[in-house]
Amino acid sequence: MSDSDLHLRNQLCFALYRATRLIQQIYRPLLDELGLTYPQYLVMLVLWERGTVTLKELGAELDLDSGTLSPLVKRLKAAGLVTTGRRAEDERSVEIALTGKGRSLRERARDIPAKIGCATQMQLEDIVALRTALGELADSLAESHTAMAAAR
Amino acid sequence: MSDSDLHLRNQLCFALYRATRLIQQIYRPLLDELGLTYPQYLVMLVLWERGTVTLKELGAELDLDSGTLSPLVKRLKAAGLVTTGRRAEDERSVEIALTGKGRSLRERARDIPAKIGCATQMQLEDIVALRTALGELADSLAESHTAMAAAR
DNA sequence: CGCCATTCAATTGCGCGCAATTAAATTGTG
DNA sequence: CACAATTTAATTGCGCGCAATTGAATGGCG
Numbered sequence: 090m091s092d093s094d095l096h097l098r099n100q101l102c103f104a105l106y107r108a109t110r111l112i113q114q115i116y117r118p119l120l121d122e123l124g125l126t127y128p129q130y131l132v133m134l135v136l137w138e139r140g141t142v143t144l145k146e147l148g149a150e151l152d153l154d155s156g157t158l159s160p161l162v163k164r165l166k167a168a169g170l171v172t173t174g175r176r177a178e179d180e181r182s183v184e185i186a187l188t189g190k191g192r193s194l195r196e197r198a199r200d201i202p203a204k205i206g207c208a209t210q211m212q213l214e215d216i217v218a219l220r221t222a223l224g225e226l227a228d229s230l231a232e233s234h235t236a237m238a239a240a241r
Numbered sequence: 242m243s244d245s246d247l248h249l250r251n252q253l254c255f256a257l258y259r260a261t262r263l264i265q266q267i268y269r270p271l272l273d274e275l276g277l278t279y280p281q282y283l284v285m286l287v288l289w290e291r292g293t294v295t296l297k298e299l300g301a302e303l304d305l306d307s308g309t310l311s312p313l314v315k316r317l318k319a320a321g322l323v324t325t326g327r328r329a330e331d332e333r334s335v336e337i338a339l340t341g342k343g344r345s346l347r348e349r350a351r352d353i354p355a356k357i358g359c360a361t362q363m364q365l366e367d368i369v370a371l372r373t374a375l376g377e378l379a380d381s382l383a384e385s386h387t388a389m390a391a392a393r
Numbered sequence: 394c395g396c397c398a399t400t401c402a403a404t405t406g407c408g409c410g411c412a413a414t415t416a417a418a419t420t421g422t423g
Numbered sequence: 424c425a426c427a428a429t430t431t432a433a434t435t436g437c438g439c440g441c442a443a444t445t446g447a448a449t450g451g452c453g
Contacts (some may be wrong), residue, residue: 095289098376104371113254115389127254132256219375223260
Protein backbone atom coordinates (compact mmCIF):
# COMPACT_ATOMS: atom_id res chain seq x y z
CA MET A 90 0.00 0.00 0.00
CA SER A 91 1.72 3.16 -1.15
CA ASP A 92 0.76 6.70 -1.95
CA SER A 93 0.97 5.94 -5.64
CA ASP A 94 -2.33 4.13 -5.24
CA LEU A 95 -3.98 7.52 -4.97
CA HIS A 96 -2.57 8.67 -8.30
CA LEU A 97 -5.21 9.22 -10.94
CA ARG A 98 -3.46 7.38 -13.75
CA ASN A 99 -2.85 4.33 -11.57
CA GLN A 100 -6.55 3.75 -11.07
CA LEU A 101 -8.32 1.07 -13.06
CA CYS A 102 -11.52 2.90 -12.35
CA PHE A 103 -10.36 6.09 -14.04
CA ALA A 104 -9.19 4.13 -17.09
CA LEU A 105 -12.69 2.64 -17.32
CA TYR A 106 -14.37 5.99 -16.79
CA ARG A 107 -12.26 7.66 -19.45
CA ALA A 108 -12.50 4.89 -22.05
CA THR A 109 -16.27 4.66 -21.60
CA ARG A 110 -16.82 8.34 -22.22
CA LEU A 111 -14.42 8.45 -25.15
CA ILE A 112 -16.04 5.52 -26.92
CA GLN A 113 -19.45 7.09 -26.44
CA GLN A 114 -18.11 10.18 -28.18
CA ILE A 115 -17.34 8.00 -31.19
CA TYR A 116 -20.89 6.64 -31.11
CA ARG A 117 -22.55 10.02 -30.75
CA PRO A 118 -22.42 11.31 -34.35
CA LEU A 119 -23.45 7.88 -35.66
CA LEU A 120 -26.38 7.65 -33.26
CA ASP A 121 -27.38 11.25 -33.91
CA GLU A 122 -28.26 10.18 -37.45
CA LEU A 123 -30.68 7.65 -35.96
CA GLY A 124 -32.03 10.10 -33.40
CA LEU A 125 -30.87 7.90 -30.52
CA THR A 126 -28.78 8.48 -27.42
CA TYR A 127 -26.35 5.78 -26.39
CA PRO A 128 -28.55 4.28 -23.62
CA GLN A 129 -31.50 4.36 -26.01
CA TYR A 130 -29.38 2.46 -28.53
CA LEU A 131 -28.69 -0.22 -25.90
CA VAL A 132 -32.41 -0.59 -25.29
CA MET A 133 -33.00 -0.89 -29.02
CA LEU A 134 -30.31 -3.59 -29.24
CA VAL A 135 -32.23 -5.64 -26.69
CA LEU A 136 -35.49 -5.06 -28.53
CA TRP A 137 -33.97 -5.98 -31.89
CA GLU A 138 -32.87 -9.27 -30.33
CA ARG A 139 -36.10 -10.09 -28.53
CA GLY A 140 -38.88 -8.07 -30.15
CA THR A 141 -40.71 -7.69 -26.86
CA VAL A 142 -39.46 -7.37 -23.29
CA THR A 143 -40.79 -6.24 -19.94
CA LEU A 144 -39.23 -3.27 -18.23
CA LYS A 145 -37.92 -5.60 -15.55
CA GLU A 146 -36.18 -7.84 -18.11
CA LEU A 147 -34.68 -4.76 -19.73
CA GLY A 148 -33.38 -3.66 -16.35
CA ALA A 149 -31.83 -7.06 -15.67
CA GLU A 150 -30.11 -7.07 -19.06
CA LEU A 151 -28.69 -3.56 -18.80
CA ASP A 152 -28.27 -3.25 -15.00
CA LEU A 153 -30.59 -0.26 -14.94
CA ASP A 154 -33.66 0.49 -12.83
CA SER A 155 -37.07 1.98 -13.55
CA GLY A 156 -35.84 5.41 -12.54
CA THR A 157 -33.67 5.40 -15.65
CA LEU A 158 -35.72 3.20 -17.95
CA SER A 159 -39.23 4.55 -17.46
CA PRO A 160 -38.52 8.02 -18.84
CA LEU A 161 -36.16 6.62 -21.48
CA VAL A 162 -38.85 4.27 -22.82
CA LYS A 163 -41.31 7.14 -22.74
CA ARG A 164 -39.01 9.03 -25.12
CA LEU A 165 -38.68 6.01 -27.43
CA LYS A 166 -42.46 5.83 -27.45
CA ALA A 167 -42.75 9.51 -28.27
CA ALA A 168 -40.34 8.88 -31.17
CA GLY A 169 -42.68 6.16 -32.46
CA LEU A 170 -40.15 3.36 -32.06
CA VAL A 171 -41.97 1.30 -29.43
CA THR A 172 -45.36 0.70 -27.91
CA THR A 173 -46.00 -0.12 -24.26
CA GLY A 174 -48.78 -1.78 -22.35
CA ARG A 175 -49.48 -3.65 -19.13
CA ARG A 176 -49.33 -7.43 -19.36
CA ALA A 177 -52.70 -9.17 -19.16
CA GLU A 178 -51.41 -11.98 -16.90
CA ASP A 179 -49.77 -9.55 -14.47
CA GLU A 180 -50.77 -5.95 -14.58
CA ARG A 181 -47.70 -4.88 -12.63
CA SER A 182 -45.50 -5.62 -15.62
CA VAL A 183 -45.03 -3.29 -18.55
CA GLU A 184 -44.33 -4.85 -21.91
CA ILE A 185 -42.37 -2.93 -24.48
CA ALA A 186 -42.71 -3.91 -28.14
CA LEU A 187 -41.11 -2.67 -31.34
CA THR A 188 -43.17 -0.77 -33.89
CA GLY A 189 -42.51 -1.23 -37.58
CA LYS A 190 -40.54 1.99 -37.48
CA GLY A 191 -38.50 0.69 -34.55
CA ARG A 192 -37.79 -2.58 -36.32
CA SER A 193 -36.75 -0.90 -39.56
CA LEU A 194 -34.31 1.35 -37.73
CA ARG A 195 -32.13 -1.71 -37.33
CA GLU A 196 -31.12 -1.55 -40.99
CA ARG A 197 -29.69 1.90 -40.48
CA ALA A 198 -27.78 0.71 -37.38
CA ARG A 199 -26.23 -2.29 -39.05
CA ASP A 200 -22.92 -0.72 -39.99
CA ILE A 201 -22.29 1.00 -36.65
CA PRO A 202 -20.26 -1.81 -35.02
CA ALA A 203 -17.83 -1.90 -37.95
CA LYS A 204 -17.29 1.84 -37.78
CA ILE A 205 -16.65 1.67 -34.04
CA GLY A 206 -14.28 -1.25 -34.46
CA CYS A 207 -12.35 0.85 -36.93
CA ALA A 208 -11.98 3.75 -34.49
CA THR A 209 -10.58 1.48 -31.78
CA GLN A 210 -7.56 0.69 -33.96
CA MET A 211 -7.55 -2.76 -32.37
CA GLN A 212 -7.42 -6.26 -33.80
CA LEU A 213 -10.67 -8.17 -33.46
CA GLU A 214 -9.08 -10.76 -31.18
CA ASP A 215 -7.81 -8.04 -28.85
CA ILE A 216 -11.26 -6.49 -28.72
CA VAL A 217 -12.78 -9.85 -27.84
CA ALA A 218 -10.14 -10.43 -25.15
CA LEU A 219 -10.73 -7.01 -23.62
CA ARG A 220 -14.49 -7.48 -23.73
CA THR A 221 -14.16 -10.84 -22.01
CA ALA A 222 -11.90 -9.43 -19.28
CA LEU A 223 -14.34 -6.58 -18.68
CA GLY A 224 -17.26 -8.99 -18.51
CA GLU A 225 -15.48 -11.07 -15.88
CA LEU A 226 -14.59 -7.96 -13.91
CA ALA A 227 -18.19 -6.75 -14.07
CA ASP A 228 -19.46 -10.13 -12.91
CA SER A 229 -17.22 -10.20 -9.86
CA LEU A 230 -18.07 -6.59 -9.06
CA ALA A 231 -21.76 -7.39 -9.29
CA GLU A 232 -21.15 -10.25 -6.89
CA SER A 233 -19.22 -8.05 -4.45
CA HIS A 234 -21.96 -5.49 -4.64
CA THR A 235 -24.84 -7.81 -3.86
CA ALA A 236 -22.75 -9.38 -1.06
CA MET A 237 -22.15 -5.96 0.47
CA ALA A 238 -25.79 -5.00 0.04
CA ALA A 239 -26.85 -8.21 1.78
CA ALA A 240 -24.50 -7.47 4.69
CA ARG A 241 -26.42 -4.28 5.40
CA MET B 242 -19.98 -8.24 -40.84
CA SER B 243 -22.81 -10.29 -39.42
CA ASP B 244 -25.96 -9.63 -37.45
CA SER B 245 -24.28 -10.86 -34.30
CA ASP B 246 -22.43 -7.54 -34.24
CA LEU B 247 -25.67 -5.95 -33.14
CA HIS B 248 -25.99 -8.23 -30.11
CA LEU B 249 -25.66 -6.44 -26.81
CA ARG B 250 -23.25 -8.86 -25.19
CA ASN B 251 -20.91 -8.78 -28.20
CA GLN B 252 -20.29 -5.07 -27.81
CA LEU B 253 -17.07 -3.89 -26.23
CA CYS B 254 -18.84 -0.64 -25.54
CA PHE B 255 -21.53 -2.27 -23.43
CA ALA B 256 -18.90 -4.19 -21.44
CA LEU B 257 -17.21 -0.86 -20.70
CA TYR B 258 -20.48 0.85 -19.84
CA ARG B 259 -21.51 -1.94 -17.48
CA ALA B 260 -18.13 -2.36 -15.76
CA THR B 261 -17.82 1.39 -15.23
CA ARG B 262 -21.18 1.69 -13.52
CA LEU B 263 -20.62 -1.42 -11.42
CA ILE B 264 -17.24 -0.29 -10.16
CA GLN B 265 -18.70 3.09 -9.25
CA GLN B 266 -21.29 1.28 -7.17
CA ILE B 267 -18.41 -0.23 -5.18
CA TYR B 268 -16.92 3.22 -4.68
CA ARG B 269 -20.17 4.88 -3.64
CA PRO B 270 -20.47 3.72 0.01
CA LEU B 271 -16.76 4.44 0.55
CA LEU B 272 -17.01 7.92 -0.96
CA ASP B 273 -20.24 8.63 0.90
CA GLU B 274 -18.21 8.54 4.11
CA LEU B 275 -16.03 11.32 2.68
CA GLY B 276 -18.99 13.27 1.35
CA LEU B 277 -17.72 12.97 -2.24
CA THR B 278 -19.23 11.78 -5.49
CA TYR B 279 -17.05 9.78 -7.83
CA PRO B 280 -16.22 12.66 -10.22
CA GLN B 281 -15.48 14.86 -7.20
CA TYR B 282 -13.11 12.17 -5.96
CA LEU B 283 -11.28 12.26 -9.30
CA VAL B 284 -10.87 16.02 -8.99
CA MET B 285 -9.55 15.57 -5.45
CA LEU B 286 -7.04 12.98 -6.70
CA VAL B 287 -5.64 15.55 -9.11
CA LEU B 288 -5.52 18.20 -6.39
CA TRP B 289 -3.81 15.83 -3.94
CA GLU B 290 -1.13 15.27 -6.58
CA ARG B 291 -0.67 18.86 -7.62
CA GLY B 292 -1.99 21.06 -4.83
CA THR B 293 -3.13 23.72 -7.29
CA VAL B 294 -4.49 23.48 -10.82
CA THR B 295 -6.39 25.63 -13.26
CA LEU B 296 -9.79 24.54 -14.46
CA LYS B 297 -8.34 24.03 -17.91
CA GLU B 298 -5.61 21.71 -16.61
CA LEU B 299 -8.20 19.79 -14.67
CA GLY B 300 -10.25 19.40 -17.82
CA ALA B 301 -7.24 18.16 -19.79
CA GLU B 302 -6.42 15.60 -17.11
CA LEU B 303 -9.95 14.24 -16.78
CA ASP B 304 -11.28 14.85 -20.31
CA LEU B 305 -14.06 17.04 -18.94
CA ASP B 306 -15.16 20.56 -19.88
CA SER B 307 -16.21 23.62 -17.92
CA GLY B 308 -19.86 22.65 -18.23
CA THR B 309 -19.14 19.72 -15.94
CA LEU B 310 -16.28 21.11 -13.86
CA SER B 311 -17.53 24.60 -13.01
CA PRO B 312 -20.54 23.47 -10.98
CA LEU B 313 -18.60 20.52 -9.54
CA VAL B 314 -15.83 22.80 -8.24
CA LYS B 315 -18.47 25.14 -6.87
CA ARG B 316 -19.78 22.26 -4.77
CA LEU B 317 -16.29 21.35 -3.54
CA LYS B 318 -15.89 24.99 -2.57
CA ALA B 319 -19.20 24.98 -0.72
CA ALA B 320 -17.94 21.90 1.15
CA GLY B 321 -14.86 23.85 2.21
CA LEU B 322 -12.40 21.57 0.40
CA VAL B 323 -11.02 24.07 -2.12
CA THR B 324 -10.67 27.77 -2.80
CA THR B 325 -10.82 29.39 -6.23
CA GLY B 326 -9.56 32.59 -7.73
CA ARG B 327 -8.60 34.19 -11.02
CA ARG B 328 -4.92 34.06 -11.92
CA ALA B 329 -3.11 37.37 -11.72
CA GLU B 330 -1.09 36.80 -14.92
CA ASP B 331 -4.17 35.80 -16.90
CA GLU B 332 -7.54 36.71 -15.55
CA ARG B 333 -9.28 34.27 -17.85
CA SER B 334 -7.88 31.33 -15.87
CA VAL B 335 -9.37 30.06 -12.64
CA GLU B 336 -6.99 28.49 -10.14
CA ILE B 337 -8.26 25.88 -7.75
CA ALA B 338 -6.32 25.22 -4.55
CA LEU B 339 -6.75 22.81 -1.65
CA THR B 340 -7.76 24.08 1.76
CA GLY B 341 -6.38 22.43 4.89
CA LYS B 342 -9.61 20.51 5.14
CA GLY B 343 -9.28 19.36 1.55
CA ARG B 344 -5.68 18.27 2.10
CA SER B 345 -6.49 16.35 5.27
CA LEU B 346 -9.29 14.45 3.55
CA ARG B 347 -6.57 12.50 1.79
CA GLU B 348 -5.79 10.55 4.94
CA ARG B 349 -9.32 9.23 5.02
CA ALA B 350 -9.15 8.28 1.34
CA ARG B 351 -5.88 6.39 1.65
CA ASP B 352 -7.35 2.91 2.07
CA ILE B 353 -9.93 3.19 -0.71
CA PRO B 354 -7.77 1.73 -3.53
CA ALA B 355 -7.05 -1.40 -1.49
CA LYS B 356 -10.73 -1.97 -0.77
CA ILE B 357 -11.60 -1.54 -4.44
CA GLY B 358 -8.80 -3.88 -5.47
CA CYS B 359 -10.28 -6.46 -3.14
CA ALA B 360 -13.74 -6.19 -4.70
CA THR B 361 -12.37 -6.76 -8.19
CA GLN B 362 -11.19 -10.26 -7.21
CA MET B 363 -8.30 -9.78 -9.62
CA GLN B 364 -4.57 -10.22 -9.28
CA LEU B 365 -2.64 -6.98 -9.25
CA GLU B 366 -0.84 -7.84 -12.47
CA ASP B 367 -4.14 -8.50 -14.22
CA ILE B 368 -5.47 -5.17 -13.01
CA VAL B 369 -2.38 -3.40 -14.34
CA ALA B 370 -2.70 -5.21 -17.68
CA LEU B 371 -6.36 -4.28 -18.00
CA ARG B 372 -5.67 -0.68 -17.02
CA THR B 373 -2.91 -0.47 -19.63
CA ALA B 374 -5.12 -1.93 -22.36
CA LEU B 375 -7.89 0.53 -21.51
CA GLY B 376 -5.44 3.42 -21.54
CA GLU B 377 -4.25 2.48 -25.01
CA LEU B 378 -7.82 2.09 -26.22
CA ALA B 379 -8.72 5.49 -24.79
CA ASP B 380 -5.71 7.10 -26.44
CA SER B 381 -6.58 5.77 -29.88
CA LEU B 382 -10.23 6.74 -29.40
CA ALA B 383 -9.17 10.25 -28.42
CA GLU B 384 -7.09 10.36 -31.59
CA SER B 385 -9.97 9.13 -33.77
CA HIS B 386 -12.24 11.66 -32.16
CA THR B 387 -10.04 14.69 -32.75
CA ALA B 388 -9.39 13.48 -36.32
CA MET B 389 -13.14 13.25 -36.96
CA ALA B 390 -13.72 16.64 -35.34
CA ALA B 391 -11.02 18.18 -37.54
CA ALA B 392 -12.67 16.72 -40.66
CA ARG B 393 -15.78 18.74 -39.93
C1' DC C 394 -2.63 51.73 -31.28
C1' DG C 395 -7.20 49.53 -33.00
C1' DC C 396 -9.61 45.65 -34.15
C1' DC C 397 -10.51 40.92 -34.94
C1' DA C 398 -9.75 36.17 -33.63
C1' DT C 399 -8.82 33.13 -29.96
C1' DT C 400 -8.92 31.40 -25.34
C1' DC C 401 -11.10 30.45 -21.02
C1' DA C 402 -14.87 29.97 -17.86
C1' DA C 403 -19.76 30.17 -16.71
C1' DT C 404 -24.40 29.24 -17.86
C1' DT C 405 -28.45 26.85 -19.98
C1' DG C 406 -30.85 22.88 -21.39
C1' DC C 407 -31.44 18.03 -21.79
C1' DG C 408 -30.81 13.10 -20.90
C1' DC C 409 -29.11 9.96 -18.17
C1' DG C 410 -28.03 7.09 -13.42
C1' DC C 411 -29.41 6.26 -9.03
C1' DA C 412 -31.39 6.68 -4.30
C1' DA C 413 -35.69 7.15 -2.14
C1' DT C 414 -40.56 7.37 -2.08
C1' DT C 415 -45.19 6.23 -3.63
C1' DA C 416 -48.82 3.42 -5.52
C1' DA C 417 -50.87 -0.51 -7.49
C1' DA C 418 -51.08 -5.53 -8.35
C1' DT C 419 -49.92 -9.98 -6.79
C1' DT C 420 -48.47 -13.59 -3.63
C1' DG C 421 -48.19 -15.86 0.66
C1' DT C 422 -50.03 -17.07 5.14
C1' DG C 423 -52.94 -17.74 8.92
C1' DC D 424 -61.26 -15.27 2.66
C1' DA D 425 -58.55 -11.33 4.96
C1' DC D 426 -54.39 -9.16 5.45
C1' DA D 427 -49.53 -8.54 5.51
C1' DA D 428 -45.40 -8.96 2.62
C1' DT D 429 -43.53 -8.76 -1.86
C1' DT D 430 -43.09 -7.36 -6.57
C1' DT D 431 -43.29 -4.00 -10.24
C1' DA D 432 -43.35 0.75 -12.21
C1' DA D 433 -43.55 5.54 -11.93
C1' DT D 434 -42.06 9.72 -9.85
C1' DT D 435 -38.96 13.10 -7.49
C1' DG D 436 -34.61 15.13 -6.62
C1' DC D 437 -29.79 15.69 -7.42
C1' DG D 438 -25.31 15.40 -9.74
C1' DC D 439 -23.11 14.59 -13.57
C1' DG D 440 -21.68 14.86 -19.01
C1' DC D 441 -21.98 17.40 -22.93
C1' DA D 442 -23.52 20.56 -26.69
C1' DA D 443 -24.34 25.25 -27.41
C1' DT D 444 -24.30 29.99 -26.13
C1' DT D 445 -22.52 34.03 -23.77
C1' DG D 446 -19.10 37.16 -21.99
C1' DA D 447 -14.75 38.62 -20.58
C1' DA D 448 -9.63 38.64 -21.15
C1' DT D 449 -5.83 38.02 -24.10
C1' DG D 450 -3.10 37.66 -28.37
C1' DG D 451 -2.13 38.68 -33.10
C1' DC D 452 -1.94 41.55 -37.04
C1' DG D 453 -2.12 45.50 -39.88
